[in-house]
Amino acid sequence: MQQQDPEPAGETEPVAGAPRRPATIYDVARAAGLATSTVSRTFSNPTRVSARTREHVHAVAEQLGYQPNPLARALPSGRTRTVALIVADITNPHFFGIIRGAEEQVRAAGFTLILGDSKESPELEARHVEQLSRSVDGFLIAASRMADDSIRELASHRLTLINRQVDGYSSAIVDVVDGTRQIVEHLASLGHTSLVYLAGPRRSWLAAQRWHALRTAARALGLTATRLGPFPPTMHGGGAAADAALGSKTTAAVAHNDLLGIGVLRRFAERGVGVPSDISVVGYDDIFGADFCSPPLTTLAGPFEELGRAGVDLLLRARGPERRGPQPQQLVLPAHLVIRGSTGPAPG
Amino acid sequence: MQQQDPEPAGETEPVAGAPRRPATIYDVARAAGLATSTVSRTFSNPTRVSARTREHVHAVAEQLGYQPNPLARALPSGRTRTVALIVADITNPHFFGIIRGAEEQVRAAGFTLILGDSKESPELEARHVEQLSRSVDGFLIAASRMADDSIRELASHRLTLINRQVDGYSSAIVDVVDGTRQIVEHLASLGHTSLVYLAGPRRSWLAAQRWHALRTAARALGLTATRLGPFPPTMHGGGAAADAALGSKTTAAVAHNDLLGIGVLRRFAERGVGVPSDISVVGYDDIFGADFCSPPLTTLAGPFEELGRAGVDLLLRARGPERRGPQPQQLVLPAHLVIRGSTGPAPG
């Protein structure tokens, strides 16, 4: 090891000013005339040290610019005060809210956020988890593409899911069933009697949920529902999705997400199909841009930042005093339909 | 903690199957009949171990499921194999490309990415750096809002800047000067003789560069250039910016970024101002949405993912064998103008 320090014949480091080697509890203890353990307790268990001593230690620490080394702290305890967030696709604006919310809450708890992108790959997702397992106190997985069983195989890791539910794990999702019902009621009230679902990735739990909810709600209201796809959940995927929707002769298309929905709108514009005069389009997520595409997209908005924050809370709470097993919580946050120009009365 | 189950008088750990305590070099060393140092070297400095021994160690390690503990590895060596990326505003889609590129490259190098949001605050930025300094091998700061001197005070940390240049530090930026020239030439060729710059945050280095480049290019081509603002670089800020632009009687507005530009377009639409018939609008960044707002936004696109990747490369290369001081590199990547519907011939 050898700190590189008071060496005159300089090596690696630049300028002056900054202290070479960061102060440790040893330095603080020596300067304060105390044992290192006393210094340690001052920071990690302050009640076990007298007020006088505590202040003294703080003063000396401040003066020396001492800051506990998080690594040294984490090594024996196993607590890294770090959380990993793994998202299915970092380019999808849908995740930005989740990332932002999680980052915020993680910081608020004095933790650090590690970010990983699984690029829609369940394998990469699992690899991420394995590689980070020792460096992290827990995982947050948003829109996991792993199969339920694969998730269970990771059981030994502390894990909270976002927009995915698996028995035995904490999760935070937006209310797909109620949200989807809002979509279908809206379309029904506009006189539509049939709709198509432009499906998302086969491995997406959310896609399955949405389709299921759509079909159920449609039945309840006497509409027919058809599933087309799957399509890649990107703007690019909207081209094929739009054409498929046209082929189906329906009057209303519900896209798996806004990315796909906006892609559909573009394709319709290219082909001269009127929205909503010829066909209505609905999306999910209310992503950035859904309000200024043309026509603006009717979509199901969810509290995604809150989802991120709640995910962190669930994860961190699991370490609480009552660490009696996982006691998983399945949180469901409300969604609400944002009606914009892409939906209108059924033609004819 | 605690899986919910079988342990009778159990303590911490769960189920069957999984090995209780992860294997350490001690376990491997014992099983292989070697010293821990040999095992350690097998993984961290393979050439210093004979091929026979190496294979033996690998075999034993494999069998025991041994994986080096990254924390324990980092403590004595000081190398955490982790990089922190700090962005000025995580909600600005502009950064997504950078984040994605950085994440990709960091992973490719076998490192881990920590993400921080400074919320446009130089103080928070500095705090981030301080708090993470011990946990990270280096920092990537995108669009830093810190003053040059504050950045220099962080000198002891390994640091690479994205979209910001400071003497003595490595950086990767897009070519503002040339890019801005493209904008001005485009406007000049359409017959515009005056333009306004709708300015970004006062503390943004980029905003200063853009204005400077704009003024220089305008002069060279005989256009007048006026700066208005600053405005918050958000869609919301576009309202005031649009009104200010109208007040100036100009025929062309260059917005600090696309977020602001799209906000301007919306406001113009509300007020019945024709774009580009009454006024042309240009943005910077070519963010998600710039191609489907109405009218689609003419904007200066840059290779942002590449910026993220390059930033990581510069940072990691700094640790190379020739660790002769920082030897900073200032990388400048080309920008190109994407012409869309928001710019047209000057009216009249």
Add this chain to the structure above:
DNA sequence: TTAGGTCGCCCTATTGCGGTA
């Protein structure tokens, strides 16, 4: 007894130096 303080081992890997063929 209790509050304040001290000792010394724990965690897991790295690495300089020295020893053995």
Add this chain to the structure above:
DNA sequence: GTACCGCAATAGGGCGACCTA
């Protein structure tokens, strides 16, 4: 002298056990 390998110090702090007024 050259390859290999092992000993033991080191990194920095947590924490239980024990000691003193």
